[in-house]
Amino acid sequence: MFSHRVAALRPSPIREILGLVDRPGMVSFAGGLPATDTLPHPRVDLDPTTLQYGPSEGDPALRAVVSENLRGLGIDAPPERVLILSGSQQGIDLVAKLFVDPGTPVAVENPTYLAALQTFRFHGAAFTDLDWTDTPAAPLTYVVPTFANPTGRCATTAERDALARACTDGGVTLFEDDPYRELAYGPCDRTPIAARMRGGSWIYQGSFSKTFAPGLRLGFLAASDDLFPRLVMLKQAVDLHSSSLSQKIVLDAITAGTWPGRLTDLAAFYRRRRDTFDAALHRHFDGHATWSPPDGGLFFWLRLDRPVDTRTLLPEAITRNVAFMPGEEFYAGEPRLGTLRLNFSHADADATERGLRTLADLLTEQ
Structure with missing residues (x-):
């Protein structure tokens, strides 16, 4: 009935997790979501030909x-x-x-x-x-x-x-x-x-x-x-x-004259969020994982000190209102266990502190 390609088709785990972002109290480190505060408020002068x-x-x-x-x-x-x-x-x-x-x-x-x-x-x-x-x-x-x-x-x-x-x-x-x-x-x-x-x-x-x-x-x-x-x-x-x-x-x-300034301000904003996230990681993940603060982009890549399949931790994390991306999903072949990707751009300082503390507690229990 369906093409042979569809036989192996599976839903995107990140898209399923992103469906939880708007749940009250949810802290999401999962997707590469820009901070809501940085999104523009465009005003468009429409010509009918635009449509x-x-x-x-x-x-x-x-x-x-x-x-x-x-x-x-x-x-x-x-x-x-x-x-x-x-x-x-x-x-x-x-x-x-x-x-x-x-x-x-x-x-x-x-x-x-x-x-x-x-x-x-x-x-x-x-x-x-x-x-x-x-x-x-x-x-x-x-x-x-x-x-x-x-x-x-x-x-x-x-x-x-x-x-x-x-x-x-x-x-x-x-x-x-x-x-x-x-x-x-x-x-x-x-x-x-x-x-x-x-x-x-x-x-x-x-x-x-x-x-x-x-x-x-x-x-x-x-x-x-x-x-x-x-x-x-x-x-x-x-x-x-x-x-x-x-x-x-x-x-x-x-093409507006403000675009170069927007890019400069955006990088400065995310640099501050990266540094806030890194400090919170040191408070909660020292002894659990190693990482290097990224020189750009939106993600921290953590290597846990133990080879835990982080896919097994995700359901419990979600019940505690924290979402992350298991690192195992990003491997083309056999995954390296005990890796996870954390987005630092979306959550503010309070949410970051709460979310990382929750994840660290979960790892300690495991």
Whole structure:
């Protein structure tokens, strides 16, 4: 009755957990939710054409602004090779449709972004571990090099240079996912890997969800000449084009003179939340886990001192009004037990203190 792909389809654990965020008293460290205080209050002067169908590639004015920014980063991304997405998750789906048949190898970091693993698995990918110093043993490499989800790690200059060379020389397509690069709190080489490639096949994507408003569901990608036309055709088959209204709201925001200041203020706001979270971790998790404060992004990655499968702790944590993401979900293969991802951007200081104390108490009981 259903396609063979659907047989292994499972609900997203993070989406199920996010359904609990609005429960009274719930403290959520689960999803990568921006702080509600940082969300904008846009006022849109609507022209009726904004509510009309638009080009599949996206609004030309928005594509031009995105192109200008990407070229400023060193990426070969003229406006005609910029595609506006209905969220960066759509970009992952389009790339999977373009490259992945059952059994197709895909090289990934381990651990890596859960939703990317789910999408590639749905299309039948066979995962291989990414070695930053060697040519990936796969036709497609997916990487989040800047403040990675879930670990918060930032790839070094040497690693970025090496992967760019390996993909170019080895005929491997690079798929670089970069939604957190503007949320930097410490020194890190954030120059995209795609900017280091001279020739070869590549896709670079970003998002407005972390810097502006996730509910607008708007992202973007740029790609090399050989890939871009096919990605556009795939998008045409999915949703014709991304929301014209969302594109108008984002365009007005990023072309306003206040946008650079917003990015600066946003990074400062999240740096304070990171530091508050780190201090609370030391109060409650010293003796339970080790971690490194991330230089950017939205997550702490904890390694517990004991190999506990944190998936077994989640149901009890939820009954105590705390949600988190078990780290085991982020592994392409056999998971490392005793890991968890904690989001620090959404909860305020009081909620952070209460939630981490509850988690620590639960670990002590276990």
